[in-house]
Structure formats: C-alpha cells, structure tokens
Amino acid sequence: MEKAGKAVEDLYKQLPDKKVYQNPTPADVQQAFEQHIPESGMALDELVHKVEEDVFRHATLNVGPYYYGDITGGNQAGILGEMIKAALNQNNLK
Secondary structure (H helix, E strand, O other), rough: OOHHHHHHHHHHHHHHHOOOOOOOOOOHHHHHOOOOOOOOOOOOOHHHHHHHHHHHHHOOOOOOOOOOOOOOOOOOHHHHHHHHHHOOOOOOOO
C-alpha cells in the first residue's frame, strides 16, 4: 500500500515537467501489455513497479497542470477521497 501511494505521489511531483500526452506509438502501448498475467500472482511491490512502467508511462496526464481539455481531469483531493473510500470498502449507493 505504501508503495502505491508513493508511486502516485512521485507521479504528481513530476507532472510540472511532463507533457500531457507522451505520444507513444500504438506498438509501444501494445508491447507494454503483451505479457501474460502470471497465474500465481506477484508481489505488490512488483505490481506497483509494473504499473509505473507500463501504465503511468503511456497514460494521458489529464491530471497535470498543462491539461486544458474540455473534460475535467482528476484532482488530488478527489483521488485521496477515492483511496479512502476504497480502503473502507464503501459503496456509492444513495
């Protein structure tokens, strides 16, 4: 859990230095996801590293300061709220 939070924190610290769109080719993105999911699972630290390498690297960073699209990006308070909700296993039912 600490590693996942640190990965998100590190990503947000890097946002001022990153472009919104990293311009990967379709082949680059496909290659990142061609590996098979291990049947026996993997350590959480290894999974977080894989997400950083394969997902963060190709993501459109609409949460960064240079995103001016017409769809609102995420924000830090909302992400923290979602993390807390998920940790408490709460439903969003009215």
